[in-house]
Amino acid sequence: MIEIKDLHKSYKMGSNSLHVLKGINFTAEEGELVAIMGSSGSGKSTLLNILGMLDEADSGEYTLDGVPIKNLSETKAAQYRNKFLGFVFQSFNLINYKSALENVALPLYYQKVPRKERQEKALQYLERVGLKEWATHLPSELSGGQKQRVAIARAMAAEPKVLLADEPTGALDSTTSYEVMDLIQKINDEGNTILVVTHEEDIAHMCKRIVHLRDGVIVEDKKVKQVRASEYVQ
Numbered sequence: 001m002i003e004i005k006d007l008h009k010s011y012k013m014g015s016n017s018l019h020v021l022k023g024i025n026f027t028a029e030e031g032e033l034v035a036i037m038g039s040s041g042s043g044k045s046t047l048l049n050i051l052g053m054l055d056e057a058d059s060g061e062y063t064l065d066g067v068p069i070k071n072l073s074e075t076k077a078a079q080y081r082n083k084f085l086g087f088v089f090q091s092f093n094l095i096n097y098k099s100a101l102e103n104v105a106l107p108l109y110y111q112k113v114p115r116k117e118r119q120e121k122a123l124q125y126l127e128r129v130g131l132k133e134w135a136t137h138l139p140s141e142l143s144g145g146q147k148q149r150v151a152i153a154r155a156m157a158a159e160p161k162v163l164l165a166d167e168p169t170g171a172l173d174s175t176t177s178y179e180v181m182d183l184i185q186k187i188n189d190e191g192n193t194i195l196v197v198t199h200e201e202d203i204a205h206m207c208k209r210i211v212h213l214r215d216g217v218i219v220e221d222k223k224v225k226q227v228r229a230s231e232y233v234q
């Protein structure tokens, strides 16, 4: 599903340049649930942004679902991103003046799904994350965990093959984090490929594989016995 070879990325800082990714090689098969760990500044978000086609590498190859990304035009890249990739962020990134339902329906609007159909579909996804009753509420009326579940429903509504989550539990307490991981595991059980950037060991062990970044290179890549988050939620 995802294949990257010898990926490099630097940021220009005035006359200096900061070499952040220094030759990353990584493959994720369909249906994997991978944690990306590493200390602050090790390049996790940079890597995830490149995988999410939100940023471009300086060199190296990236193939997503068999398609080399480098050769895509900007329009094709945007279409490809909308079709294949879903995003979840630490800070939820919901639109504050739109209801939970409208937030979830947004990617369907961009996919030009007719209004009635997108509302029905958005409601189905809200139901899947246990928030059907909260459809008309604004994000400010939801708890952190509920906001993240809306954000996950929004990401899933576009039916991406790959879900990229950048510290999805970073702003949540442990119990709420485990509820969010329970949802991520259930989505993965259905076959989605998911990459989760996290600082937290317990969250990483709820994935099936842990990749460790240090100073822009992968220093460890291991399969782990998955801890089910449902063991920790009521």
Ligand SMILES: Nc1ncnc2c1ncn2[C@@H]1O[C@H](COP(=O)(O)OP(=O)(O)OP(=O)(O)O)[C@@H](O)[C@H]1O
Pocket: 011, 012, 013, 018, 020, 038, 039, 040, 041, 042, 043, 044, 045, 046, 047
């Ligand atoms: N747009 C940018 N311009 C310049 N430098 C950047 C930019 N984005 C990231 N960096 C720098 O690149 C390095 C890697 O950043 P990145 O956000 O990928 O690390 P991270 O492992 O995700 O860290 P954290 O866990 O703190 O989020 C850091 O030193 C950061 O300051």
